[in-house]
Amino acid sequence: MAKDKKMVQAITSMDEDFAQWYTDVVLKAGLTDYTSVKGCMVIKPAGYAIWENIQRELDRRFKETGVENVYMPMFIPESLLEKEKDHVEGFAPEVAWVTHGGLEPLQERMCVRPTSETLFCDFYANEIQSYRDLPKVYNQWCSVVRWEKTTRPFLRSREFLWQEGHTAHATAEEAEARTEQMLHVYADFVEEVLAIPVVRGRKTDKEKFAGAEATYTIEALMHDGKALQSGTSHNFGDGFARAFGIQYTDKENKLQYVHQTSWGMTTRMIGAIIMVHGDDNGLVLPPRIAPTQIMIVPIRQQEETVANKVEEIRARLAKKFSVKADFSDKSPGWKFSEQEMRGIPTRIEIGPKDIEANQCVVVRRDNGEKVTVSLDEIEEKMTEILDTMQKDMFERAKKHRDAHVYDAKDYDEFKRIMNEKSGFVRAMWCGDEACENQIKEDTGATSRCMPFEQEELTDTCVCCGKKAKKLVYWGRAY
């Protein structure tokens, strides 16, 4: 059994090499694999099932706020991409270009969508005529392509899956309210379901989305102290509407420009789950997002009473949980290690002695806690254990995050923290992009966000010493 365990494990430890540990988990937990298509990944069943759960839960939350799903073409003609100046500058250098259709060269080349603002705008320009046509609160689930030089599974790949919401509103106020509303939908989902605490805030102008007036973001801290931008929501004002001529007739019969937003969340969140909750035994999935919540491992499965009892328990639990029983011809120890590597939240061990005593052993994946549970109350106990585990995982991640948030009152302190520790540094900022550039050059940190909950740590900018305008979370980021 010890030998088995060793064979399955064989992953680099987090402390030794975090990047290698991440890659090991992704591959050994069967989430993705490399392909012959450079920079693109295969998402395997164990990984895709997590994405399906993310989709189901987010989609439900979207629809509760009135979102409707649509599908736009995957191609953007070059002339369409170029209509909004900031936007094209932001994306043109990193798109894939289609130049031939069938055997013929195209009259106008098209890119594969890196994001679909331009397509939605082109559509809305025809679709929206009157105030009666507003608001439009549309979303699509699709893949997008950005021609990255260096790639990592889930975190940065040339193609990734996401949803992108695109809305149009009659007033600036309504657009702003929707932008913030969707950020909170993301934040609540990530905290409640993925058990990852986030900082909610606004991006600086330097870091905002190409073409946006304001970008809001949720920022999470990974186990290695690096930040991960986890979801963004953009308010475009009427900038795109002016570029694309999206106008409506208001109740007084006057022509007005619409106000727009967009917001997206991607498969990158699977990377966040790995890097926040994983450990040296592999993946650890929060119960609320786990495709399989319980793995039953029979001990002496060749004995008929064991096989029958395990199947009975599985069937009972299946009414309430996502549960599997592992009857493969591997040893129990091997199965334990596999269940651990794959991050299945709980394991139930049942053998002849347990059956005699009308009980089983339940092991939590996150902290290894073992409890003996009477088979009569297995449903209630599993609910309790999974609920507690979900809460504990959030609290543990929050404690880790909070322990890696540092306040810097002057630039020496800032540089020292960035040099010696890893995590978020909170420091005041004057609002000047030059200071952001200086800080990045000196420390590698970027401004992650100006949190909604502002404080005044000092009254001067941590970098230049001029009057401070905003509290900013800084950090090195994925």
Added chain:
Amino acid sequence: MAKDKKMVQAITSMDEDFAQWYTDVVLKAGLTDYTSVKGCMVIKPAGYAIWENIQRELDRRFKETGVENVYMPMFIPESLLEKEKDHVEGFAPEVAWVTHGGLEPLQERMCVRPTSETLFCDFYANEIQSYRDLPKVYNQWCSVVRWEKTTRPFLRSREFLWQEGHTAHATAEEAEARTEQMLHVYADFVEEVLAIPVVRGRKTDKEKFAGAEATYTIEALMHDGKALQSGTSHNFGDGFARAFGIQYTDKENKLQYVHQTSWGMTTRMIGAIIMVHGDDNGLVLPPRIAPTQIMIVPIRQQEETVANKVEEIRARLAKKFSVKADFSDKSPGWKFSEQEMRGIPTRIEIGPKDIEANQCVVVRRDNGEKVTVSLDEIEEKMTEILDTMQKDMFERAKKHRDAHVYDAKDYDEFKRIMNEKSGFVRAMWCGDEACENQIKEDTGATSRCMPFEQEELTDTCVCCGKKAKKLVYWGRAY
């Protein structure tokens, strides 16, 4: 009210111009719209919600048979596409080519997937080592691109949405069984949920998929008598496995090639729903696939008792059905026409007099049948009405289909039927591709399938008079 109705309707009648009627329904029911991207469509909320229901129901049926979902890259390097000779010949002329990534030309151009056999094979070649790794029963939901010259919403567009299943098996028998199993999953889904009767059969070699040993198909008949291929399932034997080197070690430790299948269904099925069930008032959706099953239209909605009662009924029905109440500021007549155009299966009319009598009027979209229903038993009655409507729609479509199936015993009869009528012609065939070509040239008909249920109408080929081998369904197709 009459005037309102006229304004909403304004679609071409089916008999006058079926193609124009189809386009009118697609646009007026709000299913799709044109875009600036030539040959590609926007799928609008009313259309996409149908696709979401198709996805949910098919995905559930797939998973019951052990299918797992994955995601492969959208790009195929040219060298990978070229690995299987028949396959590349079938697809290379109609793919979109990506030649530049960012600002640089690619070293090797890549096509946007027209289908993903080559990607799955490339993946399986690494993934499959031992008989323990088999079977692989994977599926993906995605969009694919085929550079069509002429396009029509849902039926033929340069990009469309679909699912593609790709499986690998230890034996030829298992692959054949899976190929047929999935065809029956499609057929049952289309008949039970979309209320469209299909003929199940096998494609001739001329019509089979590029690279397949055998292609099975379900063929449906549209209202205009043209056939629509509605779902296909392919058995590749070990052809792709040999081209890509996909081998496993069997229990005797010998190297064996895997046997593979693939199977797909597309957004084209939304076109089938329109063309089988639609009428001159617009779309008619079978209750089991309709995103909204019941539309409640209040009469005198400004009266508080009406508004309250309608909301009460809506809330009661929402526990069991997908239901909406239309409180917009349009007239009831306008709302009736909109509900009809959008194909919502049933309408409930409630006004002050109805409320006094504790009743409402329920109108079926498919046959206009009106019944008065007591509000006390509205849930039971709606279940009954929607179930009956689902059955009636299938029976009606089947009756229409059966009335348009003709037997031809000789070539003159064949040509006369194809000339004077529209529908399926059943006729015997010698197995020679030359006869298929001749028939197509003379009549425009192609072989749709060799049905599983074979009969011997005559003992000679309808075209050349040589010995007949198979009964074939022939027809003009979309």
